[in-house]
Amino acid sequence: MKTTILIADDDINIRRVTQLYLEKEGFQTEIACDGKEALDLLEQEKIDCAVIDVMMPNVDGWELCEKIKAxxxxxxxxxxxxxDPDDTIKGFKLGTDDYVxxxxxxxxxVMRVKSLLKRYRVASAGKITFNDITIDQSSYKVQIKDQDFMLPTKQFELLYMLASQPGKIFTRDQLIESIWGLDYEGxxxxxxxxxxxxxxxxxxxxxxxQIITVRGLGYKLEVLS
Known part of the structure; x- marks a missing residue:
C-alpha cells in the first residue's frame, strides 16, 4: 500500500510542484486548497503525513495542525x-514536527517528509536503535553498548518519547499530557x-x-554519531 501525503496550500503552484516531486518518489498525494478541505480529506482518506501551509483561508495552518495532533x-x-521565531515557537507548541x-x-x-515518516515508523515499532543504543518498549530496558539499564516507568517513557523523534522539540505540556495524562495535577x-x-x-x-534544553519551549534529544 502506498504512503499518502496530504498537501494543504492555497497556492496552486506550490501544490503542483510539491505533488509532482512527492509522486515522483512513489508517494500518493491528496490535495487541499485550504484547511477546511484538508480536515474533510483526513476524515475520508488514510493519510500518513501532512504538509500544510501556515496562511490559508477558512481554517489556517495553526488550527489545522492543532486538530491533526488532537x-x-x-x-x-x-x-x-x-x-519569525515566535511563529516557530507557536508551531512547536501546537505539535508540528518540522518546518520548511x-x-x-x-x-x-521530499527528504524532510521521508525523514519524518521514518521517525514515526521507528517509534511505532516499539524498539528504537541508533549508534550503540537500543530502547526497547516491550521490556522497558535501555541498552547502551554492552550495559543494560532498567529505568523507572516515567523516566523510560520520557526517554522513549524524546528518542522516538530525535531533534524534535517537545514542550513540557506535550510531555506531561502524553506521559502523565490530561488529569495530571502537578x-x-x-x-x-x-x-x-x-x-x-x-x-x-x-x-x-544528549537531552537538550530549548529555552522557552521544552526539550529535544540529539543523537551524536
Missing amino acids: FYEIPVLMLTARV TKPFHPVEL DERTVDTHIKKLRKQFKNDEDLL
Whole structure:
C-alpha cells in the first residue's frame, strides 16, 4: 500500500510542484486548497503525513495542525513564508514536527517528509536503535553498548518519547499530557526533575546522546554519531 501525503496550500503552484516531486518518489498525494478541505480529506482518506501551509483561508495552518495532533497519529510539516521565531515557537507548541521556509527546494521537502515518516515508523515499532543504543518498549530496558539499564516507568517513557523523534522539540505540556495524562495535577517541574535524573543516569554516554534544553519551549534529544 502506498504512503499518502496530504498537501494543504492555497497556492496552486506550490501544490503542483510539491505533488509532482512527492509522486515522483512513489508517494500518493491528496490535495487541499485550504484547511477546511484538508480536515474533510483526513476524515475520508488514510493519510500518513501532512504538509500544510501556515496562511490559508477558512481554517489556517495553526488550527489545522492543532486538530491533526488532537485526532491523528501522523507527522506534520508546516510551510511558512515568514522567518519569525515566535511563529516557530507557536508551531512547536501546537505539535508540528518540522518546518520548511518558503521559497524551498522541492527535493529538500521530499527528504524532510521521508525523514519524518521514518521517525514515526521507528517509534511505532516499539524498539528504537541508533549508534550503540537500543530502547526497547516491550521490556522497558535501555541498552547502551554492552550495559543494560532498567529505568523507572516515567523516566523510560520520557526517554522513549524524546528518542522516538530525535531533534524534535517537545514542550513540557506535550510531555506531561502524553506521559502523565490530561488529569495530571502537578506542574512542569515534574518534567524538569525527570530530565535531570535521565541526564545523571546517562552522563557517561553524552558522546552518544544528549537531552537538550530549548529555552522557552521544552526539550529535544540529539543523537551524536
